[in-house]
Amino acid sequence: MMTLENMLLNNKKASFLGILCFMLLVVLPFAGSLIYAILYSFGLTGILSKGFTTTHVSGLLNNKEMFFSLFYSFYIAICSMFISLLLAIASVLFFKASITKSKWSVFPYLPLALPAIVTAFISLQVFNKTGVVSRMFYQIHIISDLSQFPDMVNDKLGVGIIITHVLMATPFFLIFFSNMYEAENVKALSSVAKSLGASSIKIAEKIAIPLLLKNGLNTILLYLIFVFGSYEIPLILGQQSPQMISVLIVRKMQRYNLMDIPQGYFLSLVYSIAVILLLAVFLKSKKQAVS
Amino acid sequence: MLLDIRHISKQFSEEPVLKDICLTLQENHTLSILGKSGSGKSTLLKIIAGLVLQDSGEIILKGTNINTLPANRRHIVYMSQEPLLFPHLNVFENIAFGLRINNEKKAVVEQKVNELLTSLGLFSHHKKMPRQLSGGQKQRVNFGRSLIINPPLLLLDEPFGNLDTQTRAEMQQLFKQVSKEFNITSIFVTHDIKEALLMGDNIAYMNTGKLIIYDNKKSFISDSNTGAQKEITFWQNL
Amino acid sequence: MKLLKQPIVFLMLLVFMMPFAFLFVLSIANGWKFPHLLPSGYSTDRWSGLIENSGGLLQSLQLSSMIGLIVAIFSTITGFMISRSISLHSKRKYLLFGCYFPLALSPVIYSLLLNHFFIMFNLSGTFSGVVVAQLIITIPFSIILLSSFWNENIRSLEQISATLGSNLRQTFFKVILPVALPQLLVCFFQTFLISWFEYGLTTIIGVGKVQTLTLRVYQYIGEANIFYAALSSCIIVFPAAIFLWINKRFVFSKFNSCY
Numbered sequence: 001m002m003t004l005e006n007m008l009l010n011n012k013k014a015s016f017l018g019i020l021c022f023m024l025l026v027v028l029p030f031a032g033s034l035i036y037a038i039l040y041s042f043g044l045t046g047i048l049s050k051g052f053t054t055t056h057v058s059g060l061l062n063n064k065e066m067f068f069s070l071f072y073s074f075y076i077a078i079c080s081m082f083i084s085l086l087l088a089i090a091s092v093l094f095f096k097a098s099i100t101k102s103k104w105s106v107f108p109y110l111p112l113a114l115p116a117i118v119t120a121f122i123s124l125q126v127f128n129k130t131g132v133v134s135r136m137f138y139q140i141h142i143i144s145d146l147s148q149f150p151d152m153v154n155d156k157l158g159v160g161i162i163i164t165h166v167l168m169a170t171p172f173f174l175i176f177f178s179n180m181y182e183a184e185n186v187k188a189l190s191s192v193a194k195s196l197g198a199s200s201i202k203i204a205e206k207i208a209i210p211l212l213l214k215n216g217l218n219t220i221l222l223y224l225i226f227v228f229g230s231y232e233i234p235l236i237l238g239q240q241s242p243q244m245i246s247v248l249i250v251r252k253m254q255r256y257n258l259m260d261i262p263q264g265y266f267l268s269l270v271y272s273i274a275v276i277l278l279l280a281v282f283l284k285s286k287k288q289a290v291s
Numbered sequence: 292m293l294l295d296i297r298h299i300s301k302q303f304s305e306e307p308v309l310k311d312i313c314l315t316l317q318e319n320h321t322l323s324i325l326g327k328s329g330s331g332k333s334t335l336l337k338i339i340a341g342l343v344l345q346d347s348g349e350i351i352l353k354g355t356n357i358n359t360l361p362a363n364r365r366h367i368v369y370m371s372q373e374p375l376l377f378p379h380l381n382v383f384e385n386i387a388f389g390l391r392i393n394n395e396k397k398a399v400v401e402q403k404v405n406e407l408l409t410s411l412g413l414f415s416h417h418k419k420m421p422r423q424l425s426g427g428q429k430q431r432v433n434f435g436r437s438l439i440i441n442p443p444l445l446l447l448d449e450p451f452g453n454l455d456t457q458t459r460a461e462m463q464q465l466f467k468q469v470s471k472e473f474n475i476t477s478i479f480v481t482h483d484i485k486e487a488l489l490m491g492d493n494i495a496y497m498n499t500g501k502l503i504i505y506d507n508k509k510s511f512i513s514d515s516n517t518g519a520q521k522e523i524t525f526w527q528n529l
Numbered sequence: 530m531k532l533l534k535q536p537i538v539f540l541m542l543l544v545f546m547m548p549f550a551f552l553f554v555l556s557i558a559n560g561w562k563f564p565h566l567l568p569s570g571y572s573t574d575r576w577s578g579l580i581e582n583s584g585g586l587l588q589s590l591q592l593s594s595m596i597g598l599i600v601a602i603f604s605t606i607t608g609f610m611i612s613r614s615i616s617l618h619s620k621r622k623y624l625l626f627g628c629y630f631p632l633a634l635s636p637v638i639y640s641l642l643l644n645h646f647f648i649m650f651n652l653s654g655t656f657s658g659v660v661v662a663q664l665i666i667t668i669p670f671s672i673i674l675l676s677s678f679w680n681e682n683i684r685s686l687e688q689i690s691a692t693l694g695s696n697l698r699q700t701f702f703k704v705i706l707p708v709a710l711p712q713l714l715v716c717f718f719q720t721f722l723i724s725w726f727e728y729g730l731t732t733i734i735g736v737g738k739v740q741t742l743t744l745r746v747y748q749y750i751g752e753a754n755i756f757y758a759a760l761s762s763c764i765i766v767f768p769a770a771i772f773l774w775i776n777k778r779f780v781f782s783k784f785n786s787c788y
Contacts, residue, residue, distance in 0.1 A: 011617075018614020021607065022624065026672070029665050030631045033642035091541070095534070104538065107545045109777055113770035114548055115726030117743050118762040121750055122548050125555070130563045132551075138564040146563070171545065222633065229635030231729040236750060246635045246729070253641050254733075268638050275633050283626050342688045362691035369692045375685050379707040389693040392703070440694060 034272060041266035048258055056262035066267060068242040070274070076158050076234070076244060077227040080165035081220065087166070088173035089212060092181050093204055108178075111171040116164075116232040123164040124236055127152040153237045160237040161244070165227050176219060177212050184211055221282045225275055245271050293318045293476050294339075294444060299348030301334055308334050310500040312348070316444075316478065316493075321470060323491025324480045324502070325517060331500045332480040336446040339478070340369040353443065368437040372449040374429035376421040382432050383408070383417040389440035407435045410469065427458040431465070438473055445477040451486070463489055484519050488512075549766065555759035575760050586745060586757075590764055593725060593741040596656070600663045601721035605713055607664075608671020615672065616679035625676055628669040636666050637729025647734055654736040662734040663727060667720040674716050678709055718776045722769060 039045040043053035060066050114122070126132045134149040143149050153160035181187070189211070190203045198206065213220070234244035243251065249271065252264030294316040301309040308331045316322050326332045337343040339350060341362035350357050357365055376385045383404055384391075390400045408414040411431045421429060430450060437445055450466075451459045463486065470477065479490045487494055494511045495504040505511040512519040555561070556575060558568030579586050615624045631639065640662055644653065652658030686708065690700040728743040737744070742765050749758035 015614040015617045018611045019618060019624070022611045022615065022672070025607065025611075025665065025668050026628060026631060029643060029646075030634075032646065033639065036645055037642050094537070104542055106774060106777060107542050109773050110545045110549065110770055113766050113773050115728070115743065115765060115769075117726075117728045117746050118552070118766055119548070121746060121758055121762060122551060124750070125551070125755060132566070135564050135566050139566060222629075225633045226635075229633075229638060231635055231637040232747075236747075246637055249638055249641065250729075250733075264641070268642055271638060272634060272642075276630065279629055279633050283629065337688075340688075340692050342691065362688070363694050363696050365692075366694065367692060369688065371685060371689070373685070375682065375689055377686065377704060377708070379710075388690075388703075392693065392695050392699055436693065 034269070037265045037269045037272070041262055041269060043262065046262060048262070056259075057266050060263045060266055065242070065248070066270065069245050069248045069267075070270070072158070072242040073228050073245040076161055076165070077224050079158075079162050080169060080227050081224050083162070083166045084169035084173055085213075085220065087170045088177055089209060091174055092177045092212070093208055096181070096187060108171050108174050111168065112175075114168070116168065116230065117236070119164050119168055120233045120236040123160055123167070123233075124153055127160050127163065128154075154239045156239065158234075158238065158244075161234050164233050164237060165230070169223060169227070172223070173216075173220075177216060180212055180215055181208075184215060186211060218282055221278065225278050225282075228278075229271065229275065292316070293353060295349075295351035296339070297349040297351065299335070299338060299345050299350070301331075301338060301343070301345050308500050309338070309345070312500075312502045314495065314502060314504055316476060318476050319474050320492045321475075321477045321479055321490055322504075323487040323494045324478060324497050325482065325484060325487040325494065326480070326497035327482055330497045332497050333448050335497070335502075336369060336448050336478065336480060339444075340367050340446055341365045342369065366440070366442050367444045367446060368440070368442040369446045370433055370437055370448060370450050372452045374426070374433040374450075376424075376429055376432055376436070378421050380421075381417070382413060382419050382421075382424070385421070385432050386435040386439055388436055393440075403439055404435075407439055410472070411435050411465070425458075426454050427462060430454065430462055434466070434469065438469065438475070441473075443476060445475055447477055447479045449481055450479075452482075459486075466490065484517065484522050488519070549770070552759045552762045552766065555756060556763050558756055558759075561755070575756060579760070579764075585740060586742075586761060586764065589740050589742045589745045589761070592656075592739065593743075593765075596660055596663065596739075596741065597721045597724040599660050600667055600724040601717045603660075604664055604667035604671045604720045605675075605716045607668055608675050608716060609678075609709070609713065611668070612672045612675040613679050615676060625673065628672045631666060632669045632673070635729070636727065637733060639666065640730040640733040644733055653734060654738040656739055659731050659735045659739045659741075662730050663724050666730065667723055670723065671716050671720055674719065675709075675712060678712050683708070715776060718772050722772065725765065725769060 036045070040049075041057055043049050043051060043056065124131070128134070129146050129149050129151075133152070134143070134146065137143045137149060151159075152163070186208050189207055193203045193207050229246050230244065231246040231250070234247050235250075238244060238247060245267070249264050249267045252260045252267060255261075292315055294314075296312055296314045299309055299312040300307070312335060314322065324332055324335075334343060338345045341357070341360060341364075345358075352365070352367070377388065380388065386407060387400050387404045390403065395403075405414070405417075408417050411434060413428065413431055413435065416424065416428060421432070424432065433450070447466075451462045454462060466479075467490070469475070479487075481487050481490070488508055488511075493504070494508055495502055496511065496514070496517050497503075498516065503514070503516075505514070511517055512523070515521075554568065557571045557573055559570035559572045561568045579590075582588055615621050618624060643662065643665070647653045647658050647662065652661060683705070686704055687700055690704045695703065726743065727741075728747065731739060731741050732744060732747075735741075735744070740748075742761055745761040746758050746765065749755070749761060
């Protein structure tokens with residue numbers, strides 16, 4: 001017969017099983033992959049392994065490619081996020097979040113159905129030299145030749161990559177901040193501020209924007225990390241150098257030059273540490289919010 | 292004697308919550324337990340219901356030691372302060388839940404539930420979902436759900452704490468009426484002195500894990516620890 | 530300002546709809562020479578060819594669907610179970626934080642780091658390998674998504690159900706599962722979409738042998754075959770748009786109506 005103690009014991013067993021699955025399916029792969037990357041980077045394992053060496057690491061650190069790539073990835077992430085947040089928050093404040101409550105509310109969700117690779121493909125067809133924008137410019141006589149159209153994809157400044165990320169991020173943040181606008185009762189707070197004599201600009205500056213940004217900080221940080229490590233978009237729209245970090249790592253680790261593989265692993269480690277550090281900031285702010 | 296609690300003790304992380312609790316309860320009686328938040332009232336009820344395991348002591352129900360019996364076999368219903376109704380079931384199905392679990396016949400379920408709905412003044416609301424009900428209506432459904440399975444013992448953990456004064460008074464009346472009608476034996480826990488005096492046939496006071504049971508309401512009032520005398524003086528001086 | 534609202538709303542809706550219209554037009558286009566804005570002709574041959582599996586697109590569609598379904602079902606069930614165990618654990622905050630780390634890593638980089646182990650266990654270049662790899666990223670996601678379900682309310686409902694006479698199995702099937710259903714469906718759809726959209730990880734672990742729809746898109750882009758790239762993109766995005774609409778219309782609303 002099932003006794004109370006047995007039930008509690010069974011509950012404990014079930015919990016233990018769940019935690020065991022968690023360790024096997026979540027912790028083990030993550031820890032295992034990082035440990036393997038460390039071993040490979042320092043020559044302790046792998047096809048060309050001859051024992052501990054810092055040759056691969058120093059080779060990478062002496063070459064500016066890694067630093068350019070990291071800096072370039074951050075630059076793309078910051079620019080994309082800045083523009084997306086600007087557009088999304090401006091839209092939310094302009095429409096007072098009504099766009100996600102009206103009969104058109106399903107439309108902002110539609111871009112979420114476009115994966116990165118498809119959005120990159122669309123951007124390529126819209127912004128390249130023979131794309132939609134170039135054809136429009138030609139038709140209205142802004143340009144008379146293909147070469148006159150500026151490089152918007154596979155360019156040095158990553159314009160195409162930034163535009164594509166903005167196209168993906170803006171609808172997401174539009175929905176996100178729209179829901180937050182309702183949840184935090186920003187409309188009511190703005191009315192209170194107005195009754196105290198604040199102008200619309202002051203209300204946006206002192207109440208709406210700080211409130212939305214503060215409460216949305218965790219999500220913004222997570223999205224920043226996502227853009228920082230994005231692969232499909234820079235793969236299709238990026239240039240040969242500098243490359244965003246994911247593309248560089250894949251290139252290093254999938255090449256026929258075996259000497260590049262340990263460097264690829266070290267790069268992955270550097271990237272992972274950067275993500276872990278960024279995540280630590282996110283978790284600290286989440287912990288503070290919880291407490 | 293329906294319930295006999297013998298030397299129940301419980302601590303959480305080295306912190307004693309219940310210290311050597313003893314009480315007895317006669318059938319068809321209500322014991323009120325007055326106590327502040329954190330005095331251990333809810334823990335005591337959960338131990339009796341089988342939701343928490345005590346560190347030591349015995350629970351004797353109808354002469355049988357039920358220490359090792361899991362909650363679903365004790366037939367002791369626990370009603371929390373929050374009238375937590377099953378959100379996916381309407382009023383009818385919430386009340387019928389206990390009968391459906393025991394595979395009661397459809398006709399019997401219909402008859403019993405409809406009778407109870409009428410007693411509780413809920414018949415016109417039987418198809419509504421919990422989110423469509425007021426606080427008082429939810430608590431009535433909570434009552435119905437608990438009473439329909441004729442539990443030998445009902446444990447009420449500050450059931451009217453979240454209600455406004457008027458609704459609270461109505462619910463107190465309803466409980467007394469239903470208690471009599473269904474011959475309920477119950478332990479009623481509250482932090483409100485007036486409610487404790489109104490609801491219980493017997494009265495007890497819980498403080499820092501210790502339980503004091505009074506012979507009558509007069510001795511409860513005269514004990515300065517309960518705060519009853521202070522309350523009376525306040526109203527007299529007003 | 531109010532006068533501007535209507536045209537701006539119209540413009541925004543146009544921007545949201547344009548990608549779908551563009552992909553569809555391109556998928557039925559017969560040539561699109563510079564400097565013409567619109568294609569020179571249209572044909573549904575590519576769409577009808579889909580049924581005959583020309584270009585292997587039908588096979589890719591079946592593959593993507595199967596992988597998506599398996600990943601969604603398994604990660605939802607596992608995430609549900611693990612999130613419950615975590616909710617009962619004393620160190621639940623730290624365990625839940627631990628789920629964010631594999632989630633934050635770029636899937637393609639994570640798969641590169643895991644690739645050695647997949648080769649070791651003969652999972653590289655296989656259907657199961659791709660499924661396992663995708664589960665490694667969707668399970669932490671499911672755990673985070675479903676962890677909010679296991680709150681005090683649910684625990685209290687379990688206790689109430691027990692005192693009303695239900696055993697563990699009855700409580701699970703008659704109380705927990707029905708209440709959790711909307712959230713489980715959200716998780717199912719979200720993890721399906723993660724799998725459906727996944728490219729980088731599938732390329733690395735599948736070694737190009739597991740040809741999902743996203744791989745087809747990249748293959749056609751590489752071949753400069755924009756019409757087939759558009760067709761495969763349509764096959765990816767239109768079901769996804771329908772899923773999102775179902776998710777928003779029925780699942781979210783049912784989820785909100787319970788509370």
